[in-house]
Amino acid sequence: MASRKLDRSLIRGFDLFRDMTEENLDAVLATVQVRTVEPGEPVFSQGASADEFFLLLHGHLKVVQITPAGEQVVVRHVLPGEVFGIAKAIRRTNYPATAEAVTESIVLVWMSSQWQDFVALNPVLAFNALEAVGERLQEAHTRIRELSTEEVERRVAHALLRLIQRAGRKEGDGSILIDFPLTRQDIAEMTGTTLHTVSRLLSAWEGQGVVRSARRRIAVTDENRLAALARG
Amino acid sequence: MASRKLDRSLIRGFDLFRDMTEENLDAVLATVQVRTVEPGEPVFSQGASADEFFLLLHGHLKVVQITPAGEQVVVRHVLPGEVFGIAKAIRRTNYPATAEAVTESIVLVWMSSQWQDFVALNPVLAFNALEAVGERLQEAHTRIRELSTEEVERRVAHALLRLIQRAGRKEGDGSILIDFPLTRQDIAEMTGTTLHTVSRLLSAWEGQGVVRSARRRIAVTDENRLAALARG
DNA sequence: CGGGTTGTTGATACCGCTCAAACACTGTGG
DNA sequence: CCACAGTGTTTGAGCGGTATCAACAACCCG
Structure with missing residues (x-):
């Protein structure tokens, strides 16, 4: 009981x-x-x-x-x-x-x-x-629209934004951590690209202070900048 | 009543x-x-x-x-x-x-x-x-999978196969006509490509006897060949 | 007929994939 | 505690599929 x-x-x-x-x-x-x-x-x-x-x-x-x-x-x-x-x-x-x-x-x-x-x-x-x-179904249509019309960089940016929305955890330093292990390969499989391209993008973004990443861990440090990248 | x-x-x-x-x-x-x-x-x-x-x-x-x-x-x-x-x-x-x-x-x-x-x-x-x-939802996932992993030619072939499945009308000569007006642009918007690429593909396929097309009208003349193209 | 829509085809550029190699981190077992 | 294997990540070089740009042709309707 x-x-x-x-x-x-x-x-x-x-x-x-x-x-x-x-x-x-x-x-x-x-x-x-x-x-x-x-x-x-x-x-x-x-x-x-x-x-x-x-x-x-x-x-x-x-x-x-x-x-x-x-x-x-x-x-x-x-x-x-x-x-x-x-x-x-x-x-x-x-x-x-x-x-x-x-x-x-x-x-x-x-x-x-x-x-x-x-x-x-x-x-x-x-x-x-x-x-x-x-x-x-709506989310699926969103992805179809992105895959059909947007370039890889914007798709990956959108994917990260959605991930922090759904599974984001605020960190002490103001960044938002994606709250589960996630590889470059995973992101590639979510966005229809290759892990190599994702790796290059994340490296570039890390250089600009937009994200911070470690092995299987990704945090967004500047959500606004990322949103701008997603907008194109 | x-x-x-x-x-x-x-x-x-x-x-x-x-x-x-x-x-x-x-x-x-x-x-x-x-x-x-x-x-x-x-x-x-x-x-x-x-x-x-x-x-x-x-x-x-x-x-x-x-x-x-x-x-x-x-x-x-x-x-x-x-x-x-x-x-x-x-x-x-x-x-x-x-x-x-x-x-x-x-x-x-x-x-x-x-x-x-x-x-x-x-x-x-x-x-x-x-x-x-x-x-x-399932169809949407199918499209996501195709957009993520297949090249344009296969995506267009798949789209045509789906169209004749859903809206095909058997013609006298054994071909299957898509039973409503459909432009290259429409197909492009269904497959995430451009009307130019679709036009080139259809021209090539018409030369091989796989499809027959007129203005806003498309018929599949060799479904098996088209299915083979879709398979890659 | 004339203007709008639709379709064809060529030339060029470039994004992003493929191929290749090395490096970093993590956990494990000796 | 270190060696090692496995997994994940980075970066470079080169190429190819497609988008882009451009021009024209065919067709349709009013």
């Missing part, structure tokens, strides 16, 4: 479960499973049967698609409180991408087959999921 | 209204408005208040985003039976893009404010909308 209560309060604040009654929340929690994932380990893999869907409780994931040629493209990053792997809800039988832990993570797991029951029990779930997917 | 019955049968087959009862369908139709749109005319415009949402009954639309620099990017094409402009359902107050008629079109129009009521009345609507948006 105590643990049940704890769980309920844990997910109470998450968007997906907004406006659900206590009883229904309990019903949803009754079948949940908790799983921890080590860095580099997948939660689910591209092409696998979409038997489960997930909510990230703690940690950080990246969702990547792998092309036939073996290149990776980062689809998105998952932050705590977000649902992911809801392929079944959008009428897919297989996961279209791989979700992999960037840092040690804790995920809640449900059987996909329960999605229908949950929605029947509480239609607001579909409503909330629709909003979540809609937001992602 | 007769006209009401007619309307009901008209939209009965559309995905969004799948699994709705006759009465609820009537309730939804009670407040609908019909509007015709001339080629080149917008149904709604980027940035405008999202007061209405739509279903395309007849014709053909394209949805475009305009960048600050004035360049256009084609977000998607709308075919009969599809909903569009559902910004409010994904928690936006303004349209993120412009929807413009390519051919003379007939659209059904509802007030955005009714979306909530409709969903309350018939939760399956949210479910169906979720599926529709999910499909678009």
